[in-house]
Amino acid sequence: MKNRIIAKYLIETAHPVEKAVAVLAGEQSSGTFVKVPGETAELTEKYGAKVESIEILGESTTPYLNDSKPPKGVAQAIFQKARIEISWNYDNVGANLPTLMATVAGNLFELSQFSGLKLLDIELPQTYKAHYSGPKFSIEGTQKLAGVHQRPIIGTIIKPSVGLSPEQNAEQVKTLIEGGVDFIKDDELMADPPHSPFEKRVQLAMYQINKYADATGKKVMYAFNLSGDLDDMKRRHDIVLKNEGTCIMMSLNWVGISAVHQICQFTQLPVHGHRNGWGMFYRPELMGMSFPVYKKIFSLAGIDHLHTNGLRNKFCESDESVLNSIRACQSEAGGSYKVMPVISSGQWADQAADTYAKVGNADLMYLCGGGITAHPDGIKAGVESIRIAWEEGMKGNQLQDIAHKYPVIQKALAFYGK
């Protein structure tokens, strides 16, 4: 559909589905609760949202959320589930990410007709990419900058997440880079707190990284979490740049779309997008939104990396959902940009082979916290176990089959696999 914005939803309603969906389309374009002067047929034709399709999926007598308002006078409400598609004229919105979200994910979630409503996906006209230039590095640019090709960028998170002084942090950085990681990130809990001032943390960490790079030619990428007020983020960005850092990180949901976009425009470094808080958006089956929407919005805003969880993670997310997210990151579908998927959460050598088998490539970051640092033989062995697991996994070999060849894998299996 030329120059139209499309959104797909999963809905549940006790009202006639067509009527409920018409209310949604009205509310999100020209509607109010009574017809008002000026709402002409011509205006509605041009700017009214159009219901493109309705696919009924099934029904139940139990609503997903119990606060909707079924039709009056119905003794036993029947709640129907449906997948629907709505479209809007691009001219309703223009190229404007926050107002796009107000349109496809605005007041519709509280409409009393719906006992459940989830935004599954969006498709945007090419005018969005024409306005939003997207990631400056994305997958290839990051691989080039990190000097890692044909395999995942292996990384870790500084742990404990909070409490280390800049000096202790730098000590850990030294150990991690000597251990052979490609990538290190701050925890999302750590930005610029009194006990670990950002500038000092960057200076001391980059001293270790630069020293190692000078000696070996290997420059480890460190994503410094500069999340905060906008002017502070710009100041922190410049500190990273001055100290020759090569990556910055933001908490996407809490920095927010407009400031993320501003920093992405402003920076000369890849932007590591952290999705903490995302659980509340995606976890309810019939409320909130799905990952492809999120990825499309933030890739247009210009981030380069985006967290996806990993297989057999410590959270609630299923492997199927994780794989959909990884694939969404690696795709330009729906008028968006590719970003580097960042695998994490309870990852160790274990998930490498399966991740490769399911994803079909190694264009990703593979982050292990305890999966590296808690290895019984230390960090170097931890990194080695991940590297070997991926090398062998990319040949189709599982850990059990290779453990006899590699003590670090054997130890990892014995420790993490118990």
Add this chain to the structure above:
Amino acid sequence: MKNRIIAKYLIETAHPVEKAVAVLAGEQSSGTFVKVPGETAELTEKYGAKVESIEILGESTTPYLNDSKPPKGVAQAIFQKARIEISWNYDNVGANLPTLMATVAGNLFELSQFSGLKLLDIELPQTYKAHYSGPKFSIEGTQKLAGVHQRPIIGTIIKPSVGLSPEQNAEQVKTLIEGGVDFIKDDELMADPPHSPFEKRVQLAMYQINKYADATGKKVMYAFNLSGDLDDMKRRHDIVLKNEGTCIMMSLNWVGISAVHQICQFTQLPVHGHRNGWGMFYRPELMGMSFPVYKKIFSLAGIDHLHTNGLRNKFCESDESVLNSIRACQSEAGGSYKVMPVISSGQWADQAADTYAKVGNADLMYLCGGGITAHPDGIKAGVESIRIAWEEGMKGNQLQDIAHKYPVIQKALAFYGK
């Protein structure tokens, strides 16, 4: 608790509650899925999150969300609900709204121990207000600027929400101000689209508003929706200022905390905070967050007005929830600022008396879309019906009791009350 950040949650878990809550506290401070070097007792004592209280509320065999992971080997999981309180050392975070959110509302929502988790409230040390100066106008400043005292600011939303040209928009503004409204706002769907360029819309609307103000001394406040990319928002802000506008509006969830804060710092005008999309955050009983958290965060970011829905609204929100939101707006509790509550959604003369009776004051905005513009005798009669309903409502009189005295009330009752 001196200099500690406190968060209150409603949780549900099939694990021993104390253990599950300890995981949450660990994850949000010093934890990973296995103990790592550097996680010393001293560090944990200082920077570990503390479980302040656990109040068990009840149990069920059916989980709220069905994707959590009950303890292994348990035949029939029992899901316990509890209200819990966690605290953090201020030094973990510092005064940093996005990182505060990463701490109290970050990765915890997907922890596999929880079949439900909602952030109910937060309390912040005074250091937050010392850093974040809050709203420049808030309730009193807005009343003064709008020239409205001892009664609500009566307003309306331009409808249809989208599709009007700047000329048509200005025509409606003229009718509305002649009708006697105090306040007009753009719909959240309308920012700076091709069919209604922002600058033109502001110029033509402000021409009407300024002309009327020159003639009568009454200057209607218009909240222009400048939501979008940050540089665009600044440019749009200056357009409003140049045309002598007195209010700007943003879609809070989609502009995001850091850019909202930046615009609030930058502006000389009251900021009208629109919460579209909020439904997905608050609607699930056991996922997401509650309004007091939201209000605290955005009041610190500096907004002046915040939408709350109204009594008997067209959405799913209960009157009790609406009243809690209005009260939260009018309070400084928990280290935050007062903001002007904005009542809207399906409002007409009907809800005035009850709103006053329950809230106990008229320090609010009362917005009616169709409730003004669809009045059978026209907009002027619509505004008059609201004004009278509030005047009489503040004396304790319901519409039924006064309808015989006022034709506009009689007509409103007959039309909207059917």
